[in-house]
Amino acid sequence: MVSAEVLVTSPGRNFVTLRLRTEDGVVGFGDATVNGRELAVASYLGDHVVPLLIGRDAHAIEDTWQYLYRGAYWRRGPITMAAIAAVDTALWDIKAKLAGLPLYQLLGGRSRRGCLAYGHASGRDIPELFDSIRAHLDQGYRALRIQTGIPGLDSVYGVAASANSAVGNGGSTARYDHEPARRSPAPAEEEWDTRAYLRHAPRVFEAVRNEFGPELPLLHDAHHRLTPIQAARLGKDLEPYDLFWLEDVTPAENTAVLRRVREHTTTPLAIGEVFNTIWDYRALFEEQLIDYVRSPVTHAGGITALRRILDYASVYQIKSGVHGPTDISPVGLAAALHLGIAVANFGIQEYMKHSAATDQVFRPAYRFSEGLLNPGDGPGLGVDYDDEAATAHPYTPAYLPVNRLKLDGSLHDW
Ligand code: KDG
Numbered sequence: 029m030v031s032a033e034v035l036v037t038s039p040g041r042n043f044v045t046l047r048l049r050t051e052d053g054v055v056g057f058g059d060a061t062v063n064g065r066e067l068a069v070a071s072y073l074g075d076h077v078v079p080l081l082i083g084r085d086a087h088a089i090e091d092t093w094q095y096l097y098r099g100a101y102w103r104r105g106p107i108t109m110a111a112i113a114a115v116d117t118a119l120w121d122i123k124a125k126l127a128g129l130p131l132y133q134l135l136g137g138r139s140r141r142g143c144l145a146y147g148h149a150s151g152r153d154i155p156e157l158f159d160s161i162r163a164h165l166d167q168g169y170r171a172l173r174i175q176t177g178i179p180g181l182d183s184v185y186g187v188a189a190s191a192n193s194a195v196g197n198g199g200s201t202a203r204y205d206h207e208p209a210r211r212s213p214a215p216a217e218e219e220w221d222t223r224a225y226l227r228h229a230p231r232v233f234e235a236v237r238n239e240f241g242p243e244l245p246l247l248h249d250a251h252h253r254l255t256p257i258q259a260a261r262l263g264k265d266l267e268p269y270d271l272f273w274l275e276d277v278t279p280a281e282n283t284a285v286l287r288r289v290r291e292h293t294t295t296p297l298a299i300g301e302v303f304n305t306i307w308d309y310r311a312l313f314e315e316q317l318i319d320y321v322r323s324p325v326t327h328a329g330g331i332t333a334l335r336r337i338l339d340y341a342s343v344y345q346i347k348s349g350v351h352g353p354t355d356i357s358p359v360g361l362a363a364a365l366h367l368g369i370a371v372a373n374f375g376i377q378e379y380m381k382h383s384a385a386t387d388q389v390f391r392p393a394y395r396f397s398e399g400l401l402n403p404g405d406g407p408g409l410g411v412d413y414d415d416e417a418a419t420a421h422p423y424t425p426a427y428l429p430v431n432r433l434k435l436d437g438s439l440h441d442w
């Protein structure tokens with residue numbers, strides 16, 4: 029490599045991108061965005077990784093991965109692994125461009141017509157949720173995540189402020205584009221009430237099944253907020269509504285608790301969007317405690333590392349369900365699609381749709397059609413970086429909210 033640049037831009041939300049360039053002028057991109065901690069990874073890359081890359085062979089993807097992971101002494105963690113992911117993804121992009129092939133061809137070629145995508149349907153109440161579901165179905169979605177407001181709580185994470193703004197790239201300020209990482213110097217504080225949530229969630233899914241029938245795959249994200257026994261109860265209560273998955277039921281640190289959840293429910297479980305290495309999954313795979321892997325390329329250490337995780341998962345009939353909110357940049361999403369189109373154990377891909385401003389900066393080649401995402405057939409990843417468009421959007425601090433219990437104001441799990 030002759031140059032490595034760390035690019036920070038904020039077209040609606042913050043992104044950190046690595047651009048590598050070879051001596052022949054071939055350019056590769058990697059996503060290193062860690063929502064709410066963007067400048068930490070920009071510094072890790074700029075101060076500690078970029079100097080190591082200059083002069084290295086761009087073809088040596090595996091050796092570079094091992095060098096940055098094993099060689100660093102301080103292994104793992106979201107910042108380190110996002111930095112490694114960006115280097116790894118950019119090197120795959122370069123290799124595919126040099127080969128003149130779309131990246132998925134280097135990963136084994138196409139295994140399916142496209143990657144089944146799920147969208148985010150949400151509403152403050154059930155009528156608003158139904159409008160959002162209908163709007164998504166009109167756009168071609170064939171699987172939907174369902175989140176609603178909870179009676180007694182003013183706002184709930186993952187619920188768009190207005191149903192009509194929850195779809196598409198309309199310029200509404202209420203659009204659910206910021207996945208509410210708000211632009212402010214400190215996180216917003218929201219209220220939470222687990223008992224109200226546990227009472228309400230089954231009613232929502234019952235209403236959705238009654239209105240939309242048994243076929244539509246439905247997903248739900250509990251955002252790490254439950255204790256093991258509460259999670260077991262929710263899984264059990266949702267069984268009649270045949271969920272595609274129930275996501276992040278408990279905080280991610282203590283994965284052993286999923287044994288307890290699994291003992292009580294046959295609702296499929298997905299976890300891993302805040303994991304960062306294959307080691308986080310080891311017991312979950314070997315004891316068959318989950319059904320879907322949520323890691324994105326961006327936070328798992330790149331295409332090399334996520335491929336390894338998914339191959340390991342395939343031994344246990346566990347499939348991919350790659351994280352794809354708008355804080356995974358178009359570079360990270362494109363990488364997921366090249367991997368998803370190729371691996372045997374693809375399950376589903378999350379797709380929130382970036383804003384028009386984001387797409388103007390990254391100019392992604394991937395397309396959504398009839399519920400499927402396709403990465404495009406040009407050489408490499410199929411993303412670009414428009415420096416002029418990026419410069420118009422300087423970094424602005426933005427944070428995900430924190431939760432306090434409505435009962436007494438104590439801080440609750442995410
Ligand atoms: O950065 C965190 C968000 O991307 C995350 O909260 C979104 O849970 C999420 C999901 O499943 O997309």
Ligand code: MG
Binds near residue numbers: 249251275276301
């Ligand atoms: Mg999630």
